[in-house]
Amino acid sequence: MKCLNDIETLERSRTMVIDAIAQNIDLYGLTPSAGRLYGLLFYSNKPLTLDEMKEELGMSKTSMSVxxxxxxxLNMVEKVWVKGERKDLYSIKEDWYECFFDFFTIKWRIAITMNNSAMEKSIAKxxxxxxDPQTSDKIREQALIDIKKLEERLEYYDWQNRLIDSFETKEILNFIPIEKKKD
Known part of the structure; x- marks a missing residue:
């Protein structure tokens, strides 16, 4: 009887973490299903196939593949090769710090590049x-104000790019080390 209670306690504690991951995975732009899948892989002691994940979570194969x-x-999961296994196997990347760096740099670099491009084109227009000598003074004045706003924002994006560079090079760890400082 004690063994059965211990198993239930273990499963409840795992479910609590998996549910929290599923609820918060939207920070990464992912669905709760992807969060449950990540949680399953986190607790798995071996890489899993799509079929094993599908069976465990009761998701459709399409939803599982997506x-x-x-x-x-997002480099949170990796494909794993196992000798003699024909199906693709997947496991989580164990280095959560690297996953965060990858996610942060991938997502933010895309957004910054898109915004920079739009703002630079806007400034040119x-x-x-x-x-143009035919432009009214009122429009010219508003265009100057807009350019100033956009140039300030471009400075901000330059700062963000440098921050992202520090993530990619791991220079950020010189300022915020992974290990806590001992009191």
């Missing part, structure tokens, strides 16, 4: 308005 692909794209 979740695995999303986790792979606004500059054309300013340079």
């Amino acid at each position: 979740s695995v692909r999303s986790l792979l794209d 606004l500059q054309q308005l300013i340079d």
